[in-house]
Structure formats: structure tokens, C-alpha cells
Amino acid sequence: MTGTSPAVVAASRLGLTFQTNDGPVQALSNVDLTIGKGEFVSFIGPSGCGKTTLLRVIADLEKPTSGTISVNGMTPEQAREKRAYGYVFQAAALFPWRTIERNVGLPLEIMGLSKAEQAERIKRTLDLVNLSGFEKKYPWQLSGGMQQRASIARALAFDADLLLMDEPFGALDEIVRDHLNEQLLELWGRTNKTICFVTHSIPEAVYLSTRIVVMSPRPGRVSDIIESTLPKERPLDIRETPEFLAIAARVRDGLRAGHSYDD
């Protein structure tokens, strides 16, 4: 998988130590990881394992303290300046004073696209996340699931090839989450983007990913990488097949091997 396509993210011996009042905390240690184009990679692990920190290092929201990392062959900072990725946060983080369409258009405004181009892209991405007809609504007039879909549309609007998602569906209920998972897979199949997805739900990780990176805490490190053998077409009921359950069992074993259940 990684041999044929050029690496979108390549990290080697990556480490990050936070200086806190209680002394240094090693958030990431010796992370080696290569993500190829078009992959859907999930990062799973208990809280404190550094999965969000790793995503933030890729996004240049944190600076590593050791090792090297490249995004699209550039440093993360250059990649950020070139708007190489879209980032979806745990909460929708929509601006309440902007309508949905102007929220989605925010990155386009900052990039200085023409009004016509902005309108065209806003319409296209809102179609993509099934939010057509809600352009003029304000975020606080929509449900949590719709808000998160709008924030995904905002990350897709400027057409970056890489999508970084930090527990985007963590705050939503099971039914909405299933629905959005299905839509996300469909979107990924249609756009052929590379997606890095942080989660702490095993079924979600197995259902979505082509590869699952299992991480463990103290210090945050990669303890296992599991290739998924599931086909690219995945209906929701694939989660009852023995193949799915076998992969889920491997992920659970990997989490246990990293002593994640100690505390």
C-alpha cells in the first residue's frame, strides 16, 4: 500500500515532549508512520495516548521536539501555508454570526477567491454533505449532526487532498453517528481524498478505515498497525460479519497489549 503511491504523511522517530508545571510530559515518542494517497487511516487509543497530538503535529498546530515529519513532501508549516489539508475539530466550531453558507465560505474568503468561485464551491460542498436548503440558516438553528456536517463541508470547501478529522462525531448520538459514518465513507469513495481520523470507538475505526493505527499512552506511541481486509464497499450491516468482528478483536487485543486498560 505504501510502496506504490507517494506518501502524503511520512513521520520517522517523531517525538513531542510538553513542558508542564509538573515536569515534562512525553506526548509522542518514536512514532514511525507513512500514509499513502487515498488511504483512510484511523488513530485509536485511550485518552492521553497522543492520537490528537499526532494529528495536530501533522496540521502544524504543534511542533515536534524530535524526529522528522513531512506532509506532501513539505514541512507541516509549508503544507499549512499552502492549505494542503482540511481540519475537522471535535466540535463544529462554526461562527454563530455567520450563516451556514458564509461559514463554509470562510476559508475561501481567506484564500481570496472570487465571489462567483466561492458561491460555486459552497453550493457543491453543501450538496456533498446533504445540507442544500440550509444555506441561510445560522449554526444555532441546526441540530448537532447538521452542524458537524457543515463543519465537514467547510473543511472540504477548498478542495485539499488531505482531510484531518479529530473525533468529529464524538459528541453525537449513536444513530446520527452511524448515519454520518456511512456518508463519510461514501464521500471518501467519491472524492478519493486521504483521510486521517481520530476516534476512540473500535467499531467506528474498523468500519471506516483501510488501516487502523493503535496507540497507547505514557509515553504516547504506536503499538500496532492493522491493515483492514474489508472491501471498499461497506454497507452498515458489514459490522455483523465475522471478518469485521475479527478485525475488531485484533484492535481490542492491540489496545490491551498497550496496557490501555490498566487504569
Add this chain to the structure above:
Amino acid sequence: MSWLKPSWQAVLAIVLCVAGLALGAIAAPKVDPLVQPAGTLIYPYAATSWLIFGALLLAALISMARIPSVVEAVVLFIGAHLVAWLLIGGIAGFEGLARAPYFLLLTAAWLLGWRCVAVLSGLRPMASWARSALRLVIPAIFGAWILILWEAVTRGAGIPFILLPPPSAIGQRIASSLPVLGADVRQTIFKAVIFGYIVGSGAGFITAVLADRVPFLRRGLLPIGNMVSALPIIGVAPIMVMWFGFDWQSKAAVVIIMTFFPMLVNTVAGLAASGHMERDLMRTYASGYWQTLLKLRLPAAAPFIFNALKINSTLALIGAIVAEFFGTPVVGMGFRISTEVGRMNIDMVWAEIAVAALAGSVFYGVVALVERAVTFWHPSVRGG
């Protein structure tokens, strides 16, 4: 008893009314017949006393019958205000001669007015025009009764004009001195207050943005700004008059000093109000400082900035009026207050106070309306 629904206000009003009847005349006649037997006696309330007692008793009794609330409120409204009007009208020429029944009747009328507001407050009309009408009528009756009691007590008890003039005298004074009041408002509000408010708030805002951008300003300037806010305005005003002359410029300078700091502090707090996630989001778009400021941090700071604008709207008025106590051309609200007090023209002082209160309320109201339009998205405005 099913046709009766007693209210304590109405019952007490009837009791007071009966007590008033028992105690005799509402007010003393103007000339004591024992001292001047030959003098023509003018008796107060000669023609209206039966009407006063009748209206009071009737309104109180009808209000306790089982009738629709709207009818009850109308009956109470007419009864209470008719009695108050007759009482105040009848005391003209007999100021200070009121006896106990006058005050008993006044209290009874006030109780009926109270009951009227209580009934109106209990109404839950379906139509939206009726709801908005109620929102205006209830505070209007409430305010009217403050004026009625003020008027009736000052005139009935003959309170010296110097201590507290009745509102009617203040109203007459306002009506007869409109040109003077207009000139004062122009001098104090349209020149000193507006100019000082805009410059002071604007300077506070710009300083806050600069302090946010330039670290040494943040560390050096904010503590100094704090000290400026602690300057006593009474001490600063005469110095400003020496620096900037007697005209409105020195008052505007005082207003600038007063309004600068609330705006500075609130804007600095507001600029820190946007969330980490939103700022990270702007960073992932490689947004520059000014773009992040315009598209995220200033909109997020708007509720704070409007708080400062509202605080400053009243501070500016106070600052300008007080500053005029320390030297001014012969016009201006503060000048008028300080000189008319010296000439014992207390009604003119009250007239200026009323005008200042009205202007301050309008000023505040306009700022609050703009705030509602701009920060419509904030939970405090959109209601949850």
C-alpha cells in the same frame, strides 16, 4: 358569595374611604371663619366631595364583583384616576391645607391603581398587539402613580418649593424654558458628550487592538490605563478647563478620560474571548493576524465592546455635566444646574435633571438597539 371575589386593595380602599367620611372635611377652608367672620368663605371640594367618595366606593365595589378581568381593570383605572384628578384639581388654591381625609382618599385611590396594575399583570392575552400594548401600559400606569403621589403630597402637605417642587411645576418650567434647555442640550450633549464619547471610546478601542498586537504596550500601557481610570473626575475637570479653555472642548476632554478605560478593558477582554478551537481553525487556513482579527476575534468581542459602549453612554453624560461645574460659557446643563441652585430656582434644576435623564435613556436605548442588531447571534440576545 360566588358573585364576589374580594381583593385586599379594594377592601382596604373602602375602609379608608369610610374613615375619610367619618373624619369630615377633606381640606381646611382658606379663611378661618372664627378669625374673620365677615370674610367670604371658600370651601374646598364643595361640589366634588360626593363625587370623590362615590367614585371611590363604586369602583372598589364593582371591582370585587365577578366580572371579566379586562372590565375590572378598566373600572379600577377610571375610578383611581378620576379620584386622583379630582383630589389634585380641588387642592389648587388650598395648598398645605389638606387634612387627614385627603391623604386617606389619596391612599385609597392609589390602592385601586395598584389593584388595576395587578389585574393587568395577570392578563395573558393571545393577540400580540395586546401583549405589546400591555408591556407599555403597565409601566406607564406605574410611572404615572409616582408622579400623582408626588404631585398630591407636595401640594396637599404644602411642602416648600425649595425642597421639592411638584412635577406639574417642573413640567411648566420645561415647557416655558424650551429654548434655554435646547441650548443647554446642544452645548453639553451634542458637543461635549457626543464628541468625547466617540473619541474616548474610539481611542480605547484602537489602544486595545494595539496592545493586543504589540506585547510591550500590553505590559506597559494596561497598568497605566488602569491608573488613568482611577483619576478622580472632580480633580481632573478644573485642570482640563485650564488646558482646553472654558468651552465644550475641556468637557469633551473629561468625557474622553472617563470613557477611554472601560472601552480599553472590555475590548482587551473581548479579544481574548474567542475559543482555542476557532483560533486553531483560522491557523489551519493560514489566516494572517488582521484576517483573524476581522473575521473571528472582533465579532467574538462585539458583546464586550457593546457593554463598554453602554457603560460609556451614561458615564459620558455624568462627566460632561460635572465638568461644567468648573467653568463654562453661560450655557450648558451643568452650568445651569449649578447657577439655578444658587438662585433657588429649584424647578429649573429639576427640569435639567429630567432632560438629562431623558437624553441619557435615549442615548442608552439607541446603543442597546444597535447592540441587538449586531450581536443577534449571541445567546443573551437570541434567548438560549
